[in-house]
Amino acid sequence: YPLQGAVRQDPPSMDFAQHYLEKYYNLEKNEKQMFRRKESSPVVKKIQEMQKFLGLEMTGKLDSNTMDVMLKPRCGVPDVGGFS
């Protein structure tokens, strides 16, 4: 898993997470609330939705467990919504 190796040296940017949510979880592309800590934040809700789908603890945060799964190779078909 070369990508995981890279994580340890150079933590992925939040851009990666935002891109992941846009690509696989139908997050609106113009969403600007990435770092807002409010539980009601659409991004936090999206992270929770992703964590629920992937069988992770629904923390709403990009914790290491969540990032580990997000960095793994996967199918390109979105988990929410579909190809448009």
Place this chain on the structure above:
Amino acid sequence: TFPGSPKWRKTHLTYRVENYTPDLPRERVDSAIEKALKVWEAVTPLTFSRLPEGEADIMISFAAGEHGDFYPFDGLGQSLAHAYPPGPGFYGDVHFDEDEKWTLGSSGTNLFLVAAHELGHTLGLFHSDKKEALMYPVYNFSRNPTQFQLSQDDIDGIQSLYGPHPYSGVSVVPTTSVSPRPEIPTKCDPSLSFDAVSTLRGELLFFKDRYLWRLSRWNPEPEVHLISAFWPSLPSHLDAAYEANSKDSVFIFKGTQFWAVQGSEVQAGYPKSIYTLGFPPAVRKIDAAVSDKDTKKTYFFVDDQYWRFDEKRWLMDKGFPRLIKDDFPGIEPQVDAVLQAFGFFYFFHGSSQSEFDPNARMVTHTLKSNSWLLC
């Protein structure tokens, strides 16, 4: 399933491999795709045939970066492939990211596993949130091909669209059921018999109907699997099986045909006719087979006779067939299966098993056939 549950309105589908990855020989790519299709074929009424040219229902291609569908691939890692739900045109198609390192093993990205997943999409399955499911979106080689098995979630999903295989007992499970495969033979049924028994790389395999029990030194509990989970192209209800250690192969017999498998791979060029081994035309099936690890001689049992085959010369020994009762006193004709272990031959006949000492040329114990399954 995808929103609206799109599905194919026919049960015979065509596919075409439009181009190939340079990472693997073409025939290995073809074989991986075929094996992946058989995963779904085994549990549905769907059948597939390959088109050498023209437009097929399922068009399969390898591409890097932007490749014409506005869903560009992203280089090595992350997105490995994508596929479209059933329908005309690009629907039903599968695209693999050429920037991945495609393999048939554990390194890189295993083409069979990804193909089986993507073909699930082309048949109408969406992602599953069950980690054990093939349709879970994250690549996981722990579902490696030698241990590959569709989860009940995958089977429920695909059978909700197409129904079960017409000749299988694997059907849609009622939502309240806790026993997903009631037709699995009960391992401790006192009347249990086996179709065939073989070793495989130090493990023991006991074949029965569409299933096998796998007994390894690493797991004290016998595991039960669909035969198709290991070798999707093999038939069920086998006649005989034996391992030729010198070839690292297990030969599997049904009717007048036999297959060679190495690990999870069915070897190219099979099935072959049993007559290529030297059997006369009157032989229509092999009851049982076992290969002596020391002498490299294989014994084939048919009715009340047996043949001896030289694995080194790949020729039937002269002077055969002989009567079983003459050389294996105490062993009844119509043997179901034979296993060599601990210096003994174990002859299976119905629910009984005879331990035969080849040096003393006598039966030393009579056991229940399922004694190996910790019953």
